[in-house]
Amino acid sequence: MNNQSRAVRFDRYGGPEVLHVESIPTPVPAEGEVVVEVRAAGINPGEIGIRSGAMRDRYPATFPSGQGSDLAGVVVALGAGVTEFREGDEVLGYSWQRSSQATHVAVPVHQLIIRPVELSWEQAGGLYVVAATAYAAIRAVDPQPGETVAVSAAAGGVGTLVVQLLRRRGVEVIGIASAANDEWLRERGVVPVHYGDDLAEQLADRKIDAFIDLFGPQYVRLAVDLGIPRDRIETIIAFALAQELGVKAEGSMLASTREVLTEMAGLVADGSLELLVAATYPLDKVADAFTELEKRHTRGKIVLIP
Structure with missing residues (x-):
């Protein structure tokens, strides 16, 4: 060496x-x-x-x-x-x-x-950061089959895993991303919604049970304004605001184990997840x-x- x-x-x-x-x-x-x-x-x-x-x-x-x-x-x-x-x-x-x-x-x-x-x-x-972060974020909001979860930055490194894992659980997923990602999201059973000034209006009439923010504080505030229970709002980035508003901020360190890494690597290896x-x-x-x-x-x- x-x-x-x-x-x-x-x-x-x-x-x-x-x-x-x-x-x-x-x-x-x-x-x-x-x-x-x-x-x-x-x-x-x-x-x-x-x-x-x-x-x-x-x-x-x-x-x-x-x-x-x-x-x-x-x-x-x-x-x-x-x-x-x-x-x-x-x-x-x-x-x-x-x-x-x-x-x-x-x-x-x-x-x-x-x-x-x-x-x-x-x-x-x-694999590690996106896998552990996605795992921890989903565990934080505890989604149940048939519920609806909104995800910001749904086509990013973490988001692409989060939306796939949620769909595997039988969850309806609203993926917030740019229009360029519509086809990819739809092919995986995700409802695409575009970020922008009218996002609150696009989401206002939907029943959303939980919100996973993968981008920043504006989405945490949006989730609170939509009336989503604060114990079912998770952010991986807006730590100070999460503490202020009483929402969750559970990151990758809480899922940094060999067991989680082995499980996630196995799902990618057998084709169950696309990384x-x-x-x-x-x-x-x-x-x-x-x-x-x-x-x-x-x-x-x-x-x-x-």
Whole structure:
């Protein structure tokens, strides 16, 4: 294994332009860890908030900062006491050290599972955040068969999984997205509704039992204004407003277990869920990847290929 690896770094808060790739010492696995040679690493909207400083009160950065949670790759080194994996195993999982957007990363074994062969590297490397977030968001509102759930950003990385999981439960789904996503949503049994100034009017006459917000505070306020019970409103992003209004804000950390990851990977592997990869970028083009993500029109995940 090479003594040097390459990793995404940023030294100050700012836009995508602060991101760069630099050489760093290849990580050495601690007890209970393995080093993974990364084949794919997803990027996520939450990383924009951390890097820009918008979430510094909740998730402060220590500079220089690495970046990334999602990962898939090959085990190349074992720490003391590791028996779950061997060198050469193909794995997917997550890092909580903001370190996965790199050529090599050290990861505790309990944050990894074997990659199902049916998953491409890109799917495996983009799975964790969207899968855990979707799982937690749906669990928060506890939808029952026959109920109706509205979902904002329904065609995004998390949204595409949320609407599919809801339909699997026999739930009627209203997917809030742009007109460009109408066909994709309808093909999956989702009723498309377009965001815009008249959104409240479009939803006012519908009986909506729960609301999952995947975009921002305007949708939390909309859900409250529609009279949806606050214990059945969930947001994955508007944390301060959720606390103020008494709605739920249950994110990926509450579903970050090997059991959830194994279940979700299995559903993608057997074709029960479609995990969309919108685009891939080489590691050196990380700033371009985030510039694309920040347009907020991506259907599915954007994935870095180290």
